Structures are given as C-alpha cells and as structure tokens.
C-alpha cells in the first residue's frame with residue numbers, strides 16, 4: 001500500500017522505516033531535510049509538501065509535536081487537505097489535545113477525508129522495534145481497516161478507545177500517570193537519601209512489591225545514576241500536561257496532582273533543563289531539599 005508519512009522526528013523516523021520493512025511504499029515529508037534523506041536511503045520517496053504527499057497516497061500518517069503543528073500540516077494552504085481526494089484516511093499519531101483532534105476531524109470530514117487519532121506510548125526504543133502501544137479514536141471501521149496492515153506494523157497493540165479524540169484522551173491519562181509516578185519516585189528516593197538510606201538499596205528492596213512499576217524500573221536507575229539523557233523530554237511532558245490541564249478544565253475534572261507536577265517541570269525548564277529526560281524531576285527535588293539522589 002502507498003502510505004504518506006509526515007513528521008520524521010525521534011518517533012516518526014523509525015515508525016516510517018518499520019512500514020517500509022513491512023512492504024509498504026512510503027512517500028515522506030518533513031520540514032527538516034536530514035531525516036528525509038535518511039528515509040530516501042531506506043527506500044522512501046520524498047515529497048515537496050504535505051499537499052504533495054496527500055496527492056499521491058490514500059493513507060496519510062502524521063507524527064508531529066503538538067496541535068498547532070498538526071493543524072499547520074493538515075489544514076493550512078499547501079497542507080494535506082489541499083491535496084487529499086475524498087476517501088483518503090488520515091491517521092494522526094501525534095500526542096495532541098483531544099479538542100484539536102476533533103476540530104481537525106471536522107475539517108477533514110468536509111472534504112470527505114476520514115481521520116482517526118492514534119497516539120502512541122513507548123518512546124524511541126519501542127518505535128524502533130515496532131512494539132509501541134497505540135490508542136485510537138474515530139470511526140471503528142476506519143480503525144479496523146488500518147489496524148492490522150498499518151498500525152500493528154508499528155505497534156504491539158492497537159486499542160480502539162471510542163470517537164475521534166478518544167485516542168488522545170487515553171494518551172493524556174497515560175501521561176498524567178507517568179508524570180505523577182516519576183515525581184513520586186523522585187520524592188521518595190530523595191526522602192531516603194536525606195534520611196541516610198542509600199536510594200539504590202531502597203529501589204532494590206521495593207521494586208518487587210506494590211510500589212514497583214514499569215515507570216520505577218525505567219526511571220529510578222536514571223535518577224540513581226544521575227543520567228538525564230532523553231528518552232522523553234521535560235519540554236514534551238510540559239506540552240502533554242498542558243493539554244491534560246486544558247482538557248480537565250473543559251470537562252470539569254480537577255487535576256491537582258497533575259498541576260503540582262506541571263509546576264515542578266516548569267521549574268526545571270526555567271533552570272535550563274527542558275531538554276533533559278523527565279526523570280530530571282529528581283533535580284527539582286535536589287533543588288528544594290539540597291540532596292541529590294545520585295550524588
């Protein structure tokens with residue numbers, strides 16, 4: 001199948017490569033030239049614009065940073081909707097605000113384009129090995145039509161969550177749980193350090209009990225080792241929690257824990273740590289307690 005792929009960053013580049021490996025013909029576009037060249041070498045055909053991608057492909061995937069980037073790529077002049085024929089399927093895999101997904105889907109529907117939102121969880125390693133967790137919203141039949149031949153070539157699971165926007169609502173729930181877990185781990189390991197117990201021993205002792213989690217296993221060793229190389233950046237998590245808080249206000253769901261962690265992340269950004277991994281929440285606690293988990 002001929003598939004358009006727009007947005008070849010940390011996530012989009014390996015996802016596009018997995019579609020090529022699965023035997024699909026790829027037409028790609030990014031505003032940055034380097035990843036386009038890399039995809040050309042992997043067998044993809046570069047296009048000159050989002051519009052040009054859509055003119056050639058019946059399915060177009062977008063993997064972009066946030067709502068404004070997706071609106072620009074899809075709705076602006078020279079965007080996907082300028083080139084798409086009725087019946088085209090747009091799969092937006094970016095993590096954006098659910099309200100923005102719904103707005104873009106409405107504009108798509110006016111042109112006969114069917115959109116699903118299908119954000120992912122798992123990060124770069126799982127994008128590379130094709131084992132992402134995918135959460136989708138939109139028309140169920142459209143989702144089923146692309147699940148096995150496209151989504152499951154990039155992910156280990158693809159779960160239908162409801163109407164358009166439901167994929168991104170699910171992703172926001174994921175991001176709230178991850179952020180609060182990392183902050184709790186940083187808080188607890190700082191407590192241990194200040195109280196004179198080695199955080200590495202605390203991690204070892206508790207990881208198999210109720211406090212153990214995928215987040216703790218991934219992030220505690222980074223905090224203990226003082227390694228904050230991303231991974232998932234503080235700036236991206238600020239974007240997701242901003243979308244979560246906005247959505248929470250819209251639907252009447254107070255998010256006090258999310259708001260507290262958001263301010264910690266904002267403190268890190270103000271300290272010049274926006275490009276750190278989100279496990280850098282340990283550095284927020286180091287700042288307020290005077291004790292480094294890994295020091």
Ligand code: NAD
Pocket residue numbers: 006007008009010011012029030031032035063064065066069072073093094095096120121122123124231232233236
């Ligand atoms: P990235 O910044 O590495 O890549 C985004 C790409 O989009 C860049 O190559 C950029 O040049 C391109 N781009 C921006 N605007 C464009 C436009 N108008 N037209 C064409 N290309 C454009 O971001 P990423 O880490 O790949 O993340 C993409 C999405 O996936 C984000 O919503 C992010 O929150 C989500 N996500 C990221 C991770 C992760 O670990 N990095 C994990 C899960 C989900």
